[in-house]
Amino acid sequence: MPLSSLPAKLKLGFLGAGQLARMSSLQAFRFGIQVAVFSDRSENEPVQFMTPFSTSGSFESVDDMVEFAKGCDVITLENEFISSDILKEVQEKSGTPIYPSPDSFALIENKLIEKQTFEAAGIPVTPYKLVKNESELEDFGKTHGWPFMLKSSKGGYDGYGNVTVKNIEDAKQAFSKLGGNNGEDILAEAFVDFTKELAVQVARNETGTVVYPCCETVQEDHICVAVLSPAPVEKIIQEMAQELAFKATEAIDGKGIFAYEFFLTKEGSLILNESAPRPHNSGHYTIEGTVTSQFENHVRAVLGLPLGSTRLNKPAVAMINLLGTHKRPAEADQITEALETEHGHLHVYGKVDSKVGRKMAHYTLLGDDLEETYKKATHVTREIEI
Amino acid sequence: MPLSSLPAKLKLGFLGAGQLARMSSLQAFRFGIQVAVFSDRSENEPVQFMTPFSTSGSFESVDDMVEFAKGCDVITLENEFISSDILKEVQEKSGTPIYPSPDSFALIENKLIEKQTFEAAGIPVTPYKLVKNESELEDFGKTHGWPFMLKSSKGGYDGYGNVTVKNIEDAKQAFSKLGGNNGEDILAEAFVDFTKELAVQVARNETGTVVYPCCETVQEDHICVAVLSPAPVEKIIQEMAQELAFKATEAIDGKGIFAYEFFLTKEGSLILNESAPRPHNSGHYTIEGTVTSQFENHVRAVLGLPLGSTRLNKPAVAMINLLGTHKRPAEADQITEALETEHGHLHVYGKVDSKVGRKMAHYTLLGDDLEETYKKATHVTREIEI
Missing domain, CATH: 3.30.1490.20 (ATP-grasp fold, A domain)
Known part of the structure; x- marks a missing residue:
């Protein structure tokens, strides 16, 4: 049932306590919602510093998670580490609904079934x-x-x-x-001989579906280093990607926020590469870049609230992933230039330790021209050590 | 010293745990900063649901607050309930800096000294x-x-x-x-025979000063029911208010975020009515309405980070205070229309109990025309029960 009210002490439980749950939690808080978190690590997870309601246990223990889920009104996921069978059991035994549903998750947790599901829906896959x-x-x-x-x-x-x-x-x-x-x-x-990697986020629940702009994910050594939105490709390609993402979410009857990554081939066709039933790094730019962020629509979607507009706030958005540059206690250093830049927004994930290549923070810059905005975002973050 | 880095586990302590500290905390979290809170109530304060680091005690007990302050890197205020003498002692005994400083606060905590301070700086007062x-x-x-x-x-x-x-x-x-x-x-x-009440927020620290647009606070029975930005007054009046707010912050050597409320007289002159050394209800619209919110600049200012742009994101912003409509366990009801409205943003404060007239939530709508935006914001929130 769509929710039309936010009662006091409504509690949203996250299975997983990393930066994705953290950013969704920040939005839950904006709605006055309480956040509880279940982690497989006992301390120092980003969300554990943001709530008094923190539990640790095993992602393989139904009992651990049932106990946790009983204290929550709705459960959601921030990773794909828990099998759909276990999720289903947790949902049944606790009586607390889990979204995305274990049934949806069962269609994508196994890459073979995922490909078959999407192929059956007419979506080209690798x-x-x-x-x-x-x-x-x-x-x-x-x-x-x-x-x-x-x-x-x-x-x-x-x-x-x-x-x-x-x-x-x-x-x-x-x-x-x-x-x-x-x-x-x-x-x-x-191997698909692609010219670009594109991504689209979709939020969906019983009130409707909203599709985010098609963005480009810029990869180096298979790690996403930047996201550009809208993707610098023809409008027709953007719309095709959005249409496929919409269809994919229908195909799994998704309730929540979903992300889809596509290869754009030399011939201009799109192939679905990966899907994720959660907020996704490719959508971090939406915090300031769109009217409603992927995190806000995540919270809205799993609670059954009406979904918010996905329109861009400015014509161009560039997001730079700030990956660990040192193995050391975390510290975001040399951030002055980034903070001083108008329309620049720094997000640090509150991790305690840095490792080279670890996702520690990101920086989003809004502008009018995509190329210039990307160039500037790269420039003002170039000396950040983290 | 200006801060150029954000180390892991940097802890910002709030004296006071209501919605103002809550919204500043949400920004602290975005920077990866941890939040600790000291409240004079032992439970059910909004920020207490947002951190594992929660302490309660008396705002009159130096010892209680020294113990708390020792665990924090910087302390800031969300209210004016603690005397500057006590703050000074807490700062000295804990070794933890408090911003705005007790010296700044001493110049405005007493309304007589406040008026003398601002008069001496050439600012007209009632x-x-x-x-x-x-x-x-x-x-x-x-x-x-x-x-x-x-x-x-x-x-x-x-x-x-x-x-x-x-x-x-x-x-x-x-x-x-x-x-x-x-x-x-x-x-x-x-009594000043005024035509409008205006407000301006200012953030200031050793890196500089930024002044927010001049907004109008719409009052009913001495309670602010709405804020409109920019204030629908001549540009010259807006600039005068901004200039006075700038001067007032200089006069108290403020480090932090400050808000100033002015009367606009029939003759078109401005008189400073009130000042507050903290985020202020008149600045809630800045969360989505300006590039950098008052809460982000609050956090930046007290940490000594460079301050962010105060530019409006859209030509017109209307903020509606959602005051308690019932005495009951808190519940935000009939919110669908507000959530469905593009560029509308609902913030609920997470209070456990509602009382008639209590500040429970607010709603910000961005638009192109101020009058239309205000009308629409009023319209889509008219049936909210809270």
């Missing part, structure tokens, strides 16, 4: 095959060419669980490393 | 007199006319501590009620 042994690895290479990707069907995070293989020796080693010899389902995925 | 007895009350009425205001020099909050007196009988009664017979300093203040 050419793939479930590979069982050396000869199938070899066949895939012959058909689609080397290199290709091997992925654990159980998914991963930020490229973990994915391996690029250049030849059959590589492929055998990766197959084994990913657990292929121990019964894990391993997918081979053809 | 005609006033320290009244000591019945005959001085009578004299004031003769000189400035009835009715006039009696105010406890120790100040108040939302009109508490202020009494309008219509004749000498009223005046004697109020004088006694406010403690005039027990040695309290009581100020008589002439």
Whole structure:
């Protein structure tokens, strides 16, 4: 049922306590909602510094999570680490609804089922095959060419669980490393010769669906370093991506916030690469960049509130991921230039320790021209050490 | 010293745990800063639901607050309930700096000293007199006319501590009620025949000063019901108000965020009515209405970070205070229309109990035309029960 009121002490529970739950929590607080958090680490998780209602336990223990869920009005996810079976059991035993629903999540947690689900909905996906042994690895290479990707069907995070293989020796080693010899389902995925990676976020619940602008995710070594919105591609491509993202969310009957990453091929077609049933790094720019952020629509969606406008606040938005530059106690240093820049917004995630390449913070700059805005955002953050 | 870095676990302590500290905390969290809160109530204060670092004690106990302050890197205020003498002692004994400084606060906590300070800086203030007895009350009425205001020099909050007196009988009664017979300093203040009430926020620290647009505060029965920005007055009046607010902040050597309320007289002159050394209800519209909110500049200012732009994000902003409509457990009801309105932003303060007239929430609408925006904001919030 759509919610038309916000009662005192309404409590939103997050399974996971990292920066995504943190940014959603900030929005929950704006609505006067209380936040409870369940983490598999006992301390120093970003959200644990933001609420008195913090629990730790195992993401594999139904009992731990049932206890937690009973104290909450609605549960939501910030990662894909908990299996849909466990989520379903937690929901049934606690009586507390979980959104996105375990049924939706079941359609995307396994990369094989995910691809089948989206293909069935008419959404182009990367050419793939479930590979069982050396000869199938070899066949895939012959058909689609080397290199290709091997992925654990159980998914991963930020490229973990994915391996690029250049030849059959590589492929055998990766197959084994990913657990292929121990019964894990391993997918081979053809390399797509793409010109850009695009992303679209979608919020959906019983009150409707809203689709964010199509943005570009700029990657270096498979890590997203920047996001540009709107994506510097033709309008028709943007709209195609938005349409596919809309269809994908329908296909899994999603309630919550979802993100979809696409390859734009040289021929100008779009292929769905990945999906995520949660706020996504590609949508951090929406905090200041759009009328309603992905985090606000996350909270609205899972509570059944009407969804907010996804319109851009300025013609151009650039978001720079500030990745750890040192292994040390976290410290955002040399931030003066970024803070002094008009329309620039710094977000630091409150992590206690920095590691090289770890997502520690981000910086969003709004402007009128995309290229200039990106250039300036890069420039004013270039000396930040974090 | 200006701060150029944000170290992990930097802790900002708030003396006071209401909605103002809450909204500043939300910004502190965005910078990865931890929030600790000291309240004179042991539970159910808005910020207490937002941090594991919550302490309660007395605002009159130096010891209670020293203990709290020792655990923080910087202390700031959300109210005017603690005397500057006590703040100074807390600062000295804990070694933790307090901003705005006790010295700045000493210049405005007492309404008599406040008026003298601002007069000395060339800022027009409401005609006033320290009244000591019945005959001085009578004299004031003769000189400035009835009715006039009696105010406890120790100040108040939302009109508490202020009494309008219509004749000498009223005046004697109020004088006694406010403690005039027990040695309290009581100020008589002439009624100013004003056409509008205006407000300006200023953030200032060692890196510079930024001044917000001049806004209008719309009052009903001495309670602010709406804020319109920019104020619908001539540009020259707006600039005069901004200039006076700038000068007032210089006069108290303020470090932090400050708000000033002015009367605009029929003759087009400005008179400073009140000042506040903290985020202020008149500046809530800045959360979405300006590039950098008063809460972000509050956090930046007290930490010594460079201050952010105060430019409006859209030509017109209207903020509606959502005051309690019932005495009941808090619940924001009938909010659908407000949430569905593009560029509308609902903020609920997380209070547990509602009382008629209590500040429970606010709603900000951005638009292109001030009158239309105000009309629409009023319209879409008209049925909210809270």
